[in-house]
Every structure is written in structure tokens, then in C-alpha cells.
Amino acid sequence: MRELVEQLLAGKHRALARVISKIEDRSPGYRDLVSDLHPHTGNATIVGITGSPGAGKSTLVDKMAETYRERGETVGVIAIDPSSPYSGGAVLGDRIRMASTIGDMDVFFRSMSARGTLGGLSTATTDAVKALDAFGKDRIIIETVGAGQNEVDIVGTADTIAVLVPPSSGDDVQMLKAGILEIGDVFVVNKADLDGADRTVQELREMVHMRDASPLAGTAGHHGVDSGSAGERDPETDDSDDEAWTPPIVETVAKTGEGVEPFLETLVDHRAWLESSGELDSQRRERYEEEVRRLLREGAGELVRAEIDRHGGLDGYVEAIAAKETDPYVVTEELLAPLRGTVDD
């Protein structure tokens, strides 16, 4: 195990792939692995790319990766596809093509699905990002295939989130409002060569303006300056408004690469703001706390399942409850007693 970590830290892609597989499979000892990686993390920039299907996310991510590579930076991509039955290497046709075009492993691509991942997809993604970060990838991109709640939550673990919006009728921007607009640090109107792009940009601009003007502005933005410290600051006396981040709206044509450089500039700007405002640190702290709480929930759930197994399942208990010999609260107390035992003293 320790050897595997050493190989990963030494830059062996095979070791990186094996570590991520162990994370997905929750192989025995994977926790120690991730623990060993943790001290080596914190150097990569982590960007999340989300948006409705058809917005052109994967094409944009490919172009981003290509551009970073041309600059000599290394890239890791985690594509989240909860509904796919596959996890692992480049299962998507165009991704295989991309990998062969670039001809090296410095764009390390990995897809992750709920069905291919034992346990929670959030935990697996967080840990896989750590592996990429410890490995030394300069740029890590978390890409969602769809835009379901699950995927939006996962992409939310990135430092900067770009939301892709296709050019379209006003209805669609209204629809988006409900979910993913709130989390965008940058908005990208992709396929900007299509009709309706200007209108979509305009609508997004109004939406961002309203968001900033609303009394909830501080809490509405996922990465807004106030989000990490709600309640600690008095909005009435808070004159740090000039520090707030207003999400820029950029236009790209990912297919041709048009607008990709300016888009990457906005990511650099956001990163600079995150650092200067102190948001980067407070965001990461929040994320560590959420990570611990999630691991605690998972761990407690495992303990309960082990306890149920030790009693040969719940069938006997259910029979006894139905026969009115016992009841759900007494059964629960009995099953939790071993866990409770040492807590009370």
C-alpha cells in the first residue's frame, strides 16, 4: 500500500489509476491510502463544469485540457455520470479519441458512476480528486454528464464552478434558475455561434444583476463572499461589497476553441479573488467539515448494518413486532445498545 502511494507521488500514472480504482471499490485499506495522500494535496486548482445535457460540456472540457497541455500544465478530469453502469477509463468514444490525439497521459481522464462506485459517489469523487491533486496534476476538472441534484452537489466540491448554458429561449434560463444558476461562479454561453446566444447572454446578465441586488445576494451565490460566514457579519455595516464576486458571462464555441482562452482567464480571475478574499481557505474548511460529517454518516450506517447482520437480519424482529411481543423503539434500542455502551461512560 505505502509503496503504491510512493509510486503515485513519484508520478506513475499506473499507480494513480490503481489508487482511484481502490477508492471506487473501497478496497480494504483504501482509507489509509487516502490518509497518506492528504498531506500532499492543496496545490491543484479544482474547477467544476456543469450544465444541462447538450450544453457542450465534454467538448469544452476537452478544449480546456488541450489548452492547458499546450501551456505545459498537467490535467486530471473526473467525469461524473451517476446513471452510467460504467466506471473506469475513457469509456466515451470521443474521449478515447482525445487521449490518442494528445498522445500522452498528462490528460488523465476518469469517469465515475454511481453503479460503478461502492458507497457514495461524493466520497469517491472527493477522494479521487485528492489522488489527482497529490499526484501533482496542475488542473483538475470535475465534469458532470447530466445536471441532476446529485451531480450538482458533487461539482460543488470544486473551488470554482462554471455553469454552461446553451443559447435558447428565455424559458430555459428561467428553468435553470431553480437549480444550477445559484452555484455558478462563471457562466458560459457555449455554442455562441447559434441563434439566440446574445439573448441568452442578456438574460443571464439580468439574472446575475438581480441576484447581486437581492437581499439574499450573500447567501445566494455558492461562492459569494458572505456565504462562508453568514451570521457573523452584519450586512448593514458591511462595506466590503467591493470584495464580492460578480459572476462573469463568457461566450464560447467549444467545437472550434473560440472563446476558450478568455474563459480560462475568468477562471484565473476567480481563483485570484478566492485567494485574496480569504474565500479559498474558508471554502476548503467548510468542505473538510462536510467531508467528515459525510464519512461519519457512512461509518455509523456501516456500524448499524453490521449490528443487524450480527443478529441475522431484521426478519425475526419484524415478526415479534407484528406479534406485539416487542415494538420498533425497543428493537432499535436493543440494536443500538452495543454502539451506545461506551459513549455514555
Place this chain on the structure above:
Amino acid sequence: MRELVEQLLAGKHRALARVISKIEDRSPGYRDLVSDLHPHTGNATIVGITGSPGAGKSTLVDKMAETYRERGETVGVIAIDPSSPYSGGAVLGDRIRMASTIGDMDVFFRSMSARGTLGGLSTATTDAVKALDAFGKDRIIIETVGAGQNEVDIVGTADTIAVLVPPSSGDDVQMLKAGILEIGDVFVVNKADLDGADRTVQELREMVHMRDASPLAGTAGHHGVDSGSAGERDPETDDSDDEAWTPPIVETVAKTGEGVEPFLETLVDHRAWLESSGELDSQRRERYEEEVRRLLREGAGELVRAEIDRHGGLDGYVEAIAAKETDPYVVTEELLAPLRGTVDD
């Protein structure tokens, strides 16, 4: 406490109200209370009423209660309103009127909201139904104010579920399909005096027909004959199809009471089918199992929170993780160790 249970079992409405308040507030000792009630449960019929807002649910429930009362049967109503800030007595204007019209407490009405209930609304509803059942109410009605996923899950703890559909365009029936149509044991086209009622009845009939004809028929119906034993029976050799329940579609005008008697007949029919097919027993067993699992989850969560509190919160841990002195897995292991201790031996 024991005295309170005795008063409840003796038919004191004040004791019933106090027990339900203790359940909602999770007052110390409420678990013992519910445990003491459990052996006295199992005699009431439990009906869930759901459907989109504006379908006329509360008017129908009032008429149901009135009709039962005229027959000399006692009634308990739990109205689930997750979004309301209120829990407790008859907070809705018309309900106060109803109670005064009938002039007795034998229609016991109680609303429950997520904000008014500590812990899970599902657990509180399950326990409040037990209190009404043990009290000796003949008919218990769980009514949802809206039709969100949360409310649909809760109403699913009833033995029989009636889904109300307002007369309207075909679009709406299509819309309903996604969620609540699957759980209906009886469909009620209320406001049947309005235009479009016949068409809605026809559409529901087609939908029920398709549902029965589909290969998923056994699993699609919430209370279908196969739902409790999926996997145990071979559909190819299963010739108990004549035992299956086909949801009837009834028309009512709750405001005038028209159609309410025939509707109540379908509830009696469904109950008879539940008993003769063995579904009542297997449904209740499933529900007990789900109840135990839910209580275990809640209990494990409480243990984890207590452990976090014992360490003075997570802030210190988060700082240490950020400083790379430790990592989330090590912290989780440390916090779970006391719970794990006695499980392994």
C-alpha cells in the same frame, strides 16, 4: 408517563393530544410512551388521501369524517403540511368550523408540519397514527396538504391510498403519472360537476389499464398483490392474477357530499382485498421493517452528534485537517472508535 398512556387508553382526548405533542416534541420518555401504545394498535383502518393542491382533499376528508361520524364511527385525522410553520390543533379555519359543527371530539384533527416537529416527520406521523389507533379511533385518515415527495412517502404508510385528481386537461393526468399515480389504490375525480371530469375519468381508466397490462404491473402498484413479494414469485407460473387489485376510479363532489358514500365503499372493498390476499399483513411487516431502519438511522445519527459534542464540535478537527496534521478518515475513525469498540468483540 404510564398514567398518561392509561388515560389515553381510557379514551381521554386530552391525554391523546398530550401524547401526540410529546411525540412531536420528542419529549424525554416519548419512546417509552410509543412502546406502551404499540400492543394496543392494529384495529383502525388507515387511509391516506393525497393529490395536487386544489384537488379538494380537505373538503373530501371533512365529508368522510362527517359520514363516519353519522355511522357512529370515531375518526382521527392527521394533516401533513411540511411547509407550514404550525403544528398542533385545528389551525385551518374551516377545520375549526367543522369541529364546532360536529360538536364533539370524536373527529380528532391534528396538523403536523416539518418545522413543528423535531426529528423526522415520517417518524412523528407513524407514531401519531399509533396513538390514534391505540386510543381506539375506528378510522384514521392521513391527509397531505401538498403532494411533494416527502408527503407522498408519508401517506404511503397508510393501508389504503386514495389519490385525488381534479377534472382538467389531459396534460395534468400525464403530469401526475410521474409521481403519485403509482401509489393510488383508489382514484377520485373530485369536483366531478366541473367540465372535463368525464375526460379525466377516461384518461385515468386508460392509465390504470396500461399499468395493469404492463410487465411491471406487479411492482408498479404501491399496494399491488406482488409488490410485497417481488422476486419470490415467478410471474410465469403465477396464476393468482385474479387476486390482483385494480384501482377503481370514482367521482365525487366533496362540497355537496355527492359520491362520497360510493367512494367509502371502494375503501371497504380495498380493505377486504388487503385482508383476503394477505397483503395487509405483508404490507404492515414491510412497514415495521422500514420503521426500524429509520429509527436506527436516526439513532446512529444522534450517537454521532453526541460524540462530536463530546469533542467540543468539529472546528478543531477541521483546523488540523487544513494544516495537514490529520485527515478526514483519521478524524472519522477517532470519532467512531467509541461506537465501534464493543461491536467488534
